Amino acid sequence: MLKLARRVKKIKPSPTLAITSKAKAMKAQGIDVIGFGAGEPDFDTPVHIKEAAKQALDAGYTKYTPVPGSPELKDAVISKLKRDNGLEYKRENIIVSLGAKHSIYNVAQAFFNRGDEIIIPAPYWVSYPDIALLADAKPVIVETTQENGFKMTAGQLDAAITPRTKCVVLNSPSNPTGSAYTKAELLKLADVIVKRDVTVLSDEIYEKLVYDGFEFASIASLGEEIKKRTILVNGLSKAFSMTGWRIGYVAADKDLVAAMNNIQSQSTSNPVSFCDKASIVALNSPQDFMKEWVAEFDKRRRYIVDRLNAIPGVSCLLPQGAFYVFPNFANVYGKKTASRKKIRNSSDLAAYLLEEHKVASVPGVAFGADACQRLSYATSMANIVKGIDRIELAIKALR
Secondary structure (H helix, E strand, C coil): CCCCCHHHHHCCCCHHHHHHHHHHHHHHCCCCCEECCCCCCCCCCCHHHHHHHHHHHHCCCCCCCCCCCCHHHHHHHHHHHHHHHCCCCCHHHEEEECCHHHHHHHHHHHHCCCCCEEEEEECCCCHHHHHHHHCCCEEEEEECCHHHCCCCCHHHHHHHCCCCEEEEEEECCCCCCCCCCCHHHHHHHHHHHHHHCCEEEEECCCCCCECCCCCCCCHHHHCHHHHHCEEEEEECCCCCCCHHHCCEEEECCHHHHHHHHHHHHCCCCCCCHHHHHHHHHHHHCCCCHHHHHHHHHHHHHHHHHHHHHCCCCCECCCCCECCEECCECHHHCCCECCCCCECCCHHHHHHHHHHHHCEECEEHHHHCCCCEEEEECCCCHHHHHHHHHHHHHHHHCCC
C-alpha cells in the first residue's frame, strides 16, 4: 500500500468546490437545486476578450511562453497597477501564474519556512490556512466579529505578532464576508506592519466589486515602507468573469518574484499562451461592462440582505464588496428538523438546507466562523428569490 506524504494529512479538500460539485451532481440527476456556493460571476467573459483568445489560437500562439508571463502581459499588469492603484513596478517585480490561488501558493512555497507564523483574520478564505500548512508554516487565526464588520483592528494585529511572525494575510474586499477595509483602517494596519517589520500578503482579487461609493485602496499604495513589505496578489477571475482562464499575478520584491519564477518553472511552467494574449486585451481595453455588472450585483446584494434579515433568528451584514453574504444562523442552532435531526452547527445546517430544501450553501466552519453560512449572489435574481424562499421555509420549519 502506498504511504502518502505527511503534508497531505494536514489539509482538507476545498469545501466550496465540494459543495458546488455536489449541487451540480444533484442537478444532473434532475433535482431542482438552487446553488449559492459558486464563487464566480454568472456573467459571460466579455466578447472582446474571447475574440482575442480566438485570434491568438488562429495565429498559432499555442506554444510555451516565458515562465512568469510574456513581457507584454507583465507590461499590461504594470500599467493596470499604475492606473488603478498609483503603484510603480518594473517587470522584475511581476509574475503571472495560473490564477490568484496559484499565485498565493507560490508565495507560500517561496517565502514561508517551517515554523513561521502566518496571521490570518477569520472569517478567512478557505485556502489560506491550508496553503500555509503545505509550506510547513503555522496559521495564526485572529477572530473578528460581526459587530466590527468582520475586520481585524490594528490592536488585534499588534497583539498577534510574535518573533515568529512572517506574514499577515489581508483580503479586502473579503471572501466570505464582503467586508472591505477603508483607507484609514489600512493606514492603521500599515503602521503596525512597518513598526513590527513583518510582511503583508494583500489579496485584492475583488477590488473592482465594491458598492455604495466605497473607494478601494491597496495597502501597498500607502507609502514606500509599506509597499516594500507588501506582496500584492490579484487576477482576472472575478472582475473580468474569467475564472476558468486561470490568470493571476503577484507584484512584489524582485528577489521573491525570482524565487517564485524558479518554483513555477519546475511545476506548471508558463500561464496558458492564448490566455496570456487575451489577458493583455482585458487589462488594456475599456472596462465599462464592470459598471453594469456591479449595478446588477448591487441589486441582488440589497435584496438578499433584506430578505435574510427578515427571517427570525438570522442576522446579516450588508457587504461592501465582492458577491457574498455571510449571514449568522447561530440563533437556530439547537433546534430540530421535521425528521428530529438537531441542527448543532453550520455543517448540520448546510446539510439540512441541501438535502431537505435543495439549497446549496457553504458552512461557515470552512471559513473559521461556525455561526454562519456563505451565500454567493453571483446567480440570477430569479434563483436568489427562489433560494431565499426555500431558506426561509427551512428555518421556520425548525422546532
